[in-house]
Amino acid sequence: MILPKLEEVAPRRPGERCCDPDAIPSMSLAETGLATADLEILAHPVRMQLLDVLARKEGSVCVCDLEAALPVKQPTVSHHLKLLRKAGLIQSERRGLYAYYRVDRPALDALRGRIDRYLAKFG
Amino acid sequence: MILPKLEEVAPRRPGERCCDPDAIPSMSLAETGLATADLEILAHPVRMQLLDVLARKEGSVCVCDLEAALPVKQPTVSHHLKLLRKAGLIQSERRGLYAYYRVDRPALDALRGRIDRYLAKFG
DNA sequence: ATAGTATATTGACGTGAATCAATATACCCT
């Protein structure tokens, strides 16, 4: 390992250490990318309320009930349900005209576990 | 409590229950607003790496070291540090030309606790 | 004073998210 001559680094007052060699993230950009994706899917009031309602019910919930429970219009509900489904957190099923959604319990538990692990890095 | 006559509600097939009375969020919009604010502050790669670096160090870290550790320019680092400080998660101190940041340990622990509690609602 | 450095702020730009009206799709019923 080649060290620069002292004159070549920016001058610092002694005790005001800059260029601290272990001020290095333990998480790569790829890791923080996954972590932020996990957090982002939860970080919206509508999605949080949707998950809240779905997670408390044992079985499936009709979209019409989800619409009634939330302060946004039907296309917006549909939009956020789609995002949650793409994230693997919920599953859907059609019965006739109606669509029913339920949580994917293992996926939701896994998400919780990952977020717990991200937070543990700061503890 | 006044109930509508049965003929006045939208017709449903029996067994395809809609208007489920307990499909109701347990979290108000105000609560989900606080929760999403807590999640949003973490849900960015640069802020997560900043917290990662700061949380691992016992003392303060010079901004110049934070800049060196992250893949963004100086104004961007400054911007995210400001957001984290406004959120109460970090504190800053100036020593001469240099600025030093450190985590606010109680605030970070409190944030972790709140997020744990939000996640517990889905468990 | 003058020059130089570290950090903060401003202002502008690009990008993506959120929302919803309008429309499409798929299903039921007569």
Add this chain to the structure above:
DNA sequence: AGGGTATATTGATTCACGTCAATATACTAT
């Protein structure tokens, strides 16, 4: 077939966020 309903999709709009060049600020050193 035709009309009605529930949900999904499209397209347009708005708006907040992230980034950075340029500049300001505040300090150091000569």
